[in-house]
Every structure is written in structure tokens, then in C-alpha cells.
Amino acid sequence: MSPRDLSPDVVQARLLLMRELLQDLESLGAIDLARLEQDRLARRALERILTQLVDLAIDVNSHVATTEGSATPTSYRASFEAAAQVGLITGDLARSLSPSVGLRNVLVHEYVQSDLAAVADAAPLALEGYTAYVRQAAEWLSRRQAGRA
Numbered sequence: 374m375s376p377r378d379l380s381p382d383v384v385q386a387r388l389l390l391m392r393e394l395l396q397d398l399e400s401l402g403a404i405d406l407a408r409l410e411q412d413r414l415a416r417r418a419l420e421r422i423l424t425q426l427v428d429l430a431i432d433v434n435s436h437v438a439t440t441e442g443s444a445t446p447t448s449y450r451a452s453f454e455a456a457a458q459v460g461l462i463t464g465d466l467a468r469s470l471s472p473s474v475g476l477r478n479v480l481v482h483e484y485v486q487s488d489l490a491a492v493a494d495a496a497p498l499a500l501e502g503y504t505a506y507v508r509q510a511a512e513w514l515s516r517r518q519a520g521r522a
Contacts, residue, residue: 379440404496409489427477449474
């Protein structure tokens with residue numbers, strides 16, 4: 374297999390991990406600023422879930438865009454637009470998810486103290502947006518595999 378061949382197994386494995394993370398996010402229950410200030414374990418779990426969702430999506434975006442498109446995305450944010458360009462996800466979804474890269478960078482690199490209100494606000498947006506991402510990417514992969522059968 375050349376580096377430019379799509380690996381359905383790679384995409385499926387990452388989508389499965391994303392589904393599990395979304396289930397974990399849902400199981401955290403209601404998240405608000407007060408809870409994150411008082412419950413370090415919930416805060417750390419949420420932060421980890423958010424960063425992993427973004428990282429896995431970036432992996433899928435980059436793999437699909439590189440194998441299906443003409444160029445490798447030049448940034449994490451650009452990977453969402455590249456994913457939309459090859460039809461993995463819609464342009465609207467790409468635009469709504471690409472800002473999650475900024476929060477991911479803050480959480481991973483600790484550039485600044487995390488704004489817990491922003492982290493709390495990100496939880497329902499991530500649940501909605503990344504659930505749509507997993508659904509659209511799985512549908513794209515299913516269509517692509519049906520076309521190659």
C-alpha cells in the first residue's frame with residue numbers, strides 16, 4: 374500500500390474511538406462553570422475528551438484529504454476545510470468545528486490558563502458537532518466502499 378492509499382481501517386478505528394469519547398462526554402452529564410471549578414476529575418476528563426476528539430478528527434481529515442485530494446492540509450484548522458473539499462464532511466460542519474482547534478491548542482499546550490467557562494461551553498457544542506462529524510464521515514466511508522466493491 375502506498376502512502377497515498379486510503380485505509381478504511383484507519384478511518385474506522387478513529388471513528389470508533391470518537392464514538393467512545395462522545396459516549397464518555399455524554400456520561401459526564403451536565404457541565405457548567407461551577408462544576409468545573411469544583412470537580413477537578415470532571416474538568417480533566419472533559420479537557421482530555423475535547424482534545425482527543427479534535428486530534429482524532431484531524432487525523433481522519435488529514436488521512437482522507439491526503440489520499441483523496443491533491444494536497445496535505447498545512448494546519449490543523451485547514452484539515453477541516455480539506456475534509457470538506459473531498460466530501461468527507463459538509464462545509465458548514467467544517468466551519469463550525471475548525472474553531473475547536475484553538476481550544477485544543479490551549480488545553481494541550483497550556484498557553485494560558487484555561488477559561489473554564491469556555492471549556493464548559495465547548496462540551497455541548499463538541500457533543501453535537503463531533504456526533505455529526507462521526508456520522509458524516511462514516512456515511513462518506515460507507516459510500517466510498519460501496520462504490521469500490
